[in-house]
Amino acid sequence: MDNSHVASHSSSMSRRPPPDVFLSFRGPDTRWNFAKFLHMMLTRAGIDVFIDEIDLPKGNDLNDELIAVISQSKLSIAVISEDYVSSKSCLMELEQMLKWKDSESHTIIPIFYYVDPSDVRHCKGPFARSMREHNDSGSDATVIGFWKSALNRIGRMAGHHLCENNEG
Template identity: 45%
Template sequence: MASSSSSSHQFCRYQVFLSFRGEDTRHNFTSHFLEALKRCGINVFFDEENLEKGEELSQALMNAIAASKISIPIFSKDYASSKSCLAELSQIMDCMRGQGQIVLPIFYHVDPSDVRHHSGSFKESFDQHLMEKPKDQVKCWKAAFTQAGQLKGWHIHGGNFDR
């Protein structure tokens, strides 16, 4: 029998993987979105509910992404400042290219062109990462953002009805 780490065994474990910056959206848009998906009977990987205590966080997230049919990155103002969000998005885009995973981006209070062109708050985050991380790694992250920013998604401008 194949090990639990094989991608074919895990591929459809989750219907949806949500990638988001917790501080930006966890207690507003993302929590409401998660509940709406669940009400529709969609099996969603959500870190607070699906991670086991003591489990290695980064590896568990990478496995969950690979085991999902659809990934939904929720780009917010500080999404690119999070190293775990950068790693998640890179894995998501790899799975899109390699496995044909569906990627449906949500641009929450950010302009999709800022994601695509690394401008605005994304430029600030990448400039900071360039001071701390190898240039090649930052280049890979930027490529993932460029590709994700070119995808058709939803642009949520802000306001009272975001929930």
């Protein structure tokens, strides 16, 4: 996958040792419940977890910082929720995680948070709506193609599927 449109990483993250885990999630969907709980439990287990609201220096270029952190972490956890794809930042994070998975020894654990991995894989339902909105707002068609490819890949990965009846 050509990710030339994704910025190269340079960062002020040198103040902090590389995190063990990069946690990617859509704030409004999961920040105050699942992501906060997951961050707390991993931290209690002694795992250094990067979470944007805590660890990003204020005033820096958000995308450059996130790219640097992803490239430095050993593992990424992508919490794919219904609104995840509405965020260009989440899509950039996902694409960068996959780039590092392909070129380095980086592991991605997807968590399908009350969404069907098939909908992610085939960009259906809320994922299709979000992609239409990105298209309507003038996002580059090539970039949208990269994002759809990233969704297809993450939707095909073995991960954890959380749903109301705890099946899956």
